[in-house]
Amino acid sequence: MASDSFRVRFAPSPTGNPHVGNFRTALYNYLLARHNGGQFLLRIEDTDKERSKKEYETAILDSLRWMGMEWDEEPVYQSQRIERHKEEALRLLDAGLAYRCRCTPERLDALRQEQQDAGKTAMYDGCCRDAGHADDGTPYCVRLKTPQDGCTKINDPIRGDVEISNREIDDIILVRSDGTPIYNFAVVVDDHDMKITHVIRGDDHLNNTIKQVQIYQSLGYDLPIFAHLPQILGQDKARLSKRHGATGVMEYREQGYLPEAIMNYLARLGWGHGDQELFSKQELVELFSLDACNKSAAVFDPQKLEWINGEHIKLLPVEELGRRFVEFALAKGILTRDQCQDVEFVNQIASCTRERVRTLDEIYEKIAFVYQDEYVYPEKESRKAFKPEVMTAVADLSSFTADHSGETLSHEDWENAFKEIMEKRDIKMRLFAQAVRLALTGSNVSPPIFDVIGLLGNEKVAQRLNDAIEFAKTIERD
Ligand code: GLU
Numbered sequence: 001m002a003s004d005s006f007r008v009r010f011a012p013s014p015t016g017n018p019h020v021g022n023f024r025t026a027l028y029n030y031l032l033a034r035h036n037g038g039q040f041l042l043r044i045e046d047t048d049k050e051r052s053k054k055e056y057e058t059a060i061l062d063s064l065r066w067m068g069m070e071w072d073e074e075p076v077y078q079s080q081r082i083e084r085h086k087e088e089a090l091r092l093l094d095a096g097l098a099y100r101c102r103c104t105p106e107r108l109d110a111l112r113q114e115q116q117d118a119g120k121t122a123m124y125d126g127c128c129r130d131a132g133h134a135d136d137g138t139p140y141c142v143r144l145k146t147p148q149d150g151c152t153k154i155n156d157p158i159r160g161d162v163e164i165s166n167r168e169i170d171d172i173i174l175v176r177s178d179g180t181p182i183y184n185f186a187v188v189v190d191d192h193d194m195k196i197t198h199v200i201r202g203d204d205h206l207n208n209t210i211k212q213v214q215i216y217q218s219l220g221y222d223l224p225i226f227a228h229l230p231q232i233l234g235q236d237k238a239r240l241s242k243r244h245g246a247t248g249v250m251e252y253r254e255q256g257y258l259p260e261a262i263m264n265y266l267a268r269l270g271w272g273h274g275d276q277e278l279f280s281k282q283e284l285v286e287l288f289s290l291d292a293c294n295k296s297a298a299v300f301d302p303q304k305l306e307w308i309n310g311e312h313i314k315l316l317p318v319e320e321l322g323r324r325f326v327e328f329a330l331a332k333g334i335l336t337r338d339q340c341q342d343v344e345f346v347n348q349i350a351s352c353t354r355e356r357v358r359t360l361d362e363i364y365e366k367i368a369f370v371y372q373d374e375y376v377y378p379e380k381e382s383r384k385a386f387k388p389e390v391m392t393a394v395a396d397l398s399s400f401t402a403d404h405s406g407e408t409l410s411h412e413d414w415e416n417a418f419k420e421i422m423e424k425r426d427i428k429m430r431l432f433a434q435a436v437r438l439a440l441t442g443s444n445v446s447p448p449i450f451d452v453i454g455l456l457g458n459e460k461v462a463q464r465l466n467d468a469i470e471f472a473k474t475i476e477r478d
Pocket of ligand 1: 011012013045187200201202205
C-alpha cells in the first residue's frame with residue numbers, strides 16, 4: 001500500500017549532461033520512498049529556457065529507467081506551472097506578506113557595490129518594503145517580506161540542526177520584473193502542490209533550503225523534512241565532475257556496467273550498513289535509512305565501481321549474464337543477431353568468462369578470438385611456442401579433431417586426448433597448451449584451453465590448428 005506520508009521527489013534541471021554521481025540524489029530519494037512504501041515522483045525543473053535541453057531530459061529519464069528507479073505518477077514540468085506560481089505570489093502580495101519592489105537594476109547594482117566596498121554582505125536594503133507600491137504599470141519584482149526577528153531552523157536528519165538568524169536572510173525576490181518566478185519560489189509551490197513530505201538534495205542547496213523555509217512559512221504551507229547529502233568529490237578532493245572521468249549513466253552502460261552495480265555503488269557513496277559492500281536492489285530498499293547516511297563528503301572511486309561491477313557479474317545466473325551480454329553486444333554492434341542465436345553458446349561464453357571480468361566489454365575482449373578468423377601470430381611468441389617438437393603434438397591433436405568432426409566432445413574427452421598425445425610425444429602440458437592456445441586464439445592469454453576449444457567447435461579448431469602447423473613451417477630457425 002502506497003503511503004502518503006512518504007512522497008519524495010527527484011527534481012533534476014536538464015541543463016547539462018548528468019554524470020553518474022548526480023543520480024545518487026535520485027537513488028536516495030527512490031530508496032527512501034520504496035523503503036517506506038511511499039511515492040517516488042519526478043519533476044523536471046526546466047524553467048531556464050536557455051539552458052534546458054530535451055537531450056539532457058532524455059538522458060535523465062533513460063538513466064532512471066535503465067537503473068530501475070521507476071517513478072510514480074506523470075513527471076511534472078516546472079515550466080508548465082508558471083501561472084500557478086504567479087497565483088501564489090499574488091496571494092502573498094494581497095496578504096501583505098510580499099511587496100512590489102520598483103528598484104531598478106542600476107540602483108541595486110550601486111547598492112551592492114557600496115555594501116561590498118564597505119566590507120558588508122550584499123543584501124537588499126528594504127527600500128520598497130513598506131512603500132505599499134500598487135500595480136500601476138511601473139515595472140516591479142515581487143519580494144518576500146522576510147521576518148526580521150527570530151531565526152530559521154532546519155532539523156536535518158543527516159546534518160543535524162541548522163539555524164540561521166533571520167537578520168541574515170534577504171528579502172528574497174519571488175517573481176522577476178518580467179513575470180517569471182524565481183527558482184526557489186517555484187520549487188516551494190511545486191513541492192507543496194505535489195504533497196512532498198521529504199526533500200533530499202545535495203548540501204550545495206542548503207542556502208536555497210533556508211530561503212525556501214521562509215517561503216513555506218509565508219505561504220502557510222507545512223514544512224517537509226529537509227535532508228542534505230554531503231558532496232561527492234573526485235580523487236583530487238575537488239567536486240566530482242567530468243574532469244574526473246565521471247561519465248553519464250548511459251555511457252557506463254555502453255562500457256558494459258550493470259545497472260545493479262551502479263545502484264550498489266551509488267548507494268554506498270554516502271550510506272552504509274556495517275562493512276557490507278555488495279547489495280541487491282531489494283536489500284537496499286529493505287535497509288536504507290537517512291540515519292545511516294554519512295555526514296562527510298564521499299570520494300568517487302572508479303576502480304571500486306569496476307570491482308563492484310565484477311562482483312555483480314559473478315552474482316548473475318549464467319543464463320541472465322548471457323542475456324545481458326547479448327543485449328550489450330547487439331547494442332554495440334560487436335555481434336550480429338545471428339551470432340547470438342545459439343543460447344547454449346552464449347551461456348558457454350558467460351560461464352567461462354564470468355569469474356574473470358569486471359565489465360561486459362571485457363567478456364567480448366576475452367572471446368573476440370572466436371569471431372576473428374584471421375590473425376597475425378605475434379612473432380616472438382610464435383617462435384617460442386611453435387617449436388617443431390611441439391608442433392608434432394599439435395598435428396596429432398588436429399588428426400584427433402578431424403577423426404571426430406561433427407561430434408560434440410566433452411571437456412573430459414578433450415582432456416583424455418591431450419593426455420594421450422602428451423604421453424606419446426613426451427611433452428609437458430604447459431608447452432602443449434601454450435602452442436594450442438596461440439594456434440586457436442592468436443594470443444597467449446585466453447580463457448581456459450578446453451573452454452576455448454568448446455567455444456570454437458571442432459571445425460574451427462581443426463582449421464586453426466592446421467593454419468598454425470603451416471605457419472610454423474615458415475618460421476626460420478638457426
Ligand atoms: N533542480 C535542482 C538541481 O538539479 C534540484 C532541486 C531540489 O532538489 O530541490 O540541482
